[in-house]
Amino acid sequence: MQLELLNEQGQAASKVDAPETVFGREYNEALVHQIVVAYRANARQGTRAQKDRAAVKHSTKKPFRQKGTGNARAGMTSSPLWRGGGRIFPNSPEENFSQKVNKKMYRAGMASILSQLARDGRLAVIDSIKVDSPKTKQLAAKFKAMNLDSVLVIADEVDENLYLASRNLGNVLVVEPRYADPVSLVYYKKVLVTKGAIDKLKEMFA
16 A cells, blocks of 8 residues: 655655555445444533433412313423423433444554545655744644645654644644544544654554
8 A cells, every 4th residue: 555645745656655554445335324423422511511300499379270271280480381481301410421442443444534534645654743942833834835724734753843833723633643632633624644653553444
């Protein structure tokens, strides 16, 4: 398997060898969907809460007499049928949204995404990416010269200058291989992988 090696102008300069086990797999849509949904679900915080009929502020006084009004019988205003009443099955702050994905499935799903990105021309390799100082303008100029407006960079090493320069760019994310996630791979239009990161991706997902 060979991937395009881009120069500083974003043009394909040559080809580099890449492992078939990571960048040459068949696309498994069902598996990719499962790991993307699970990743987003595991990021949810169960902090929402609703009140049941015991927790809402109300009076225990009967709203109106039992017979003769033409209305349905009502015992108190906290009934879920009433406006301002409690919920029948309220959301709890302790609700757990996490989903379990086996390690083997996760590795296969990530390799499937990387392989499809390579086939679609959305994944390429660069020698390295560095900036001399933590200036956002320098890094933005690099991506502008390469004609990239939405890019995920998987670098073998992210130093402080690169981290500080990239964190204020809205459509740019620079991460090490261990922090690459399925949602980011799917979201960004272009994925750049440094040469040193290819071996690490092979070790993680092959």
